[in-house]
Amino acid sequence: DADVTQTPRNRITKTGKRIMLECSQTKGHDRMYWYRQDPGLGLRLIYYSFDVKDINKGEISDGYSVSRQAQAKFSLSLESAIPNQTALYFCATSEATGGETQYFGPGTRLLVL
């Protein structure tokens, strides 16, 4: 079984809808991250969490919110989806040490119509 899983893997939604992307990990890591990937823009950090009680905004948090339900679960919500949120979304995890290696999930491809 994969260490970092994301659901759904693909999603099509309409403008204005609320949508949640979920991430689960079995690596026992404290730190979790949400990124979006757009062609030519690389990976941009949306939110990150260093432990269950810690939530931090990343580079592009506007229009997104997150919930850290447990050490193993970190969800990303789009409160009111818009077309320019169409992207590939990745969840990642890492240990709570310096120079952490990040481990990525397979990604969720989101299309907002």
Next chain:
Amino acid sequence: AQSVTQPDIHITVSEGASLELRCNYSYGATPYLFWYVQSPGQGLQLLLKYFSGDTLVQGIKGFEAEFKRSQSSFNLRKPSVHWSDAAEYFCAVGAITGNTPLVFGKGTRLSVIA
């Protein structure tokens, strides 16, 4: 804060040719450096990382990278490219304090031709 630049957006090489992908970083202390690969339709996979010690780092799939402090670089190399190496490659830099997330470059897309 740290930053990373990958100057080449897209590189095309012939199968069997050598490869070098460039990465330059900015950070006030000795950084932690990473190379990740993203194959089409896949997530990111760690190729190799540099924390300290030997500046030439060996990774998976025959890749290596060299940390050059004087040039603030961490270039990725492979002596002979295979068609299966076609992918997107990301360089990332981390702070030695560990209290900020990794910062990723925008990526270099590698195409391999016969």
